[in-house]
Amino acid sequence: MSLFFAILLPGLFLAVLGALLLWNHPAIGRAARALPRSSQAAWLIFGGAAMWFIFRLSHLTESDLIFFKTPQPVMIAFAALAVLAVFYTPDFLAVRGLSVLMLLAAEPLLYAAYMEYTHPLRLVMVTAVYLGLGLALYLAAAPYRLRDFFGWLFHQPSRARLVGAIVMAYGLATSATAFTY
Numbered sequence: 001m002s003l004f005f006a007i008l009l010p011g012l013f014l015a016v017l018g019a020l021l022l023w024n025h026p027a028i029g030r031a032a033r034a035l036p037r038s039s040q041a042a043w044l045i046f047g048g049a050a051m052w053f054i055f056r057l058s059h060l061t062e063s064d065l066i067f068f069k070t071p072q073p074v075m076i077a078f079a080a081l082a083v084l085a086v087f088y089t090p091d092f093l094a095v096r097g098l099s100v101l102m103l104l105a106a107e108p109l110l111y112a113a114y115m116e117y118t119h120p121l122r123l124v125m126v127t128a129v130y131l132g133l134g135l136a137l138y139l140a141a142a143p144y145r146l147r148d149f150f151g152w153l154f155h156q157p158s159r160a161r162l163v164g165a166i167v168m169a170y171g172l173a174t175s176a177t178a179f180t181y
Helices: 003-023 026-037 039-058 072-088 093-113 122-141 144-153 157-178
Strands: none
Touching (some): 026 144, 122 144
């Protein structure tokens, strides 16, 4: 991924997310409050994260593997764990899936900005990615906190609008930095 797209895509994502929060339609609040325990969202988000992770496992080389010569046994084991997680730990699985997606999406973004010292504005994107990584690790350990945050955020319409304005402004600033290269 080029540095341009590595900066533009997260910026656009944050701008759209901020715009949705700034708009603050009641359906957005209902959907956000339902997301952490939604079984449909768990199947979609956690399933997508598991498939992406298994795809990444399929590209392991022999030097990455300790006990196996091919990645297929590891892929089968993680696929089985993902299926078992859906059936035996369904609570907040969508939040954990979002955390896994953030962890997986961070790698190509940070790799694109690696050793690009001549472009200091890349740090706008890198800062957002590291904040997202920290949040993903926190929410993977305590996923109920996202439910609590959504309850607090949508309790008063002004909170969602303020957070939306801040996120949208940061997203637009990040997207604008992509065009400085």
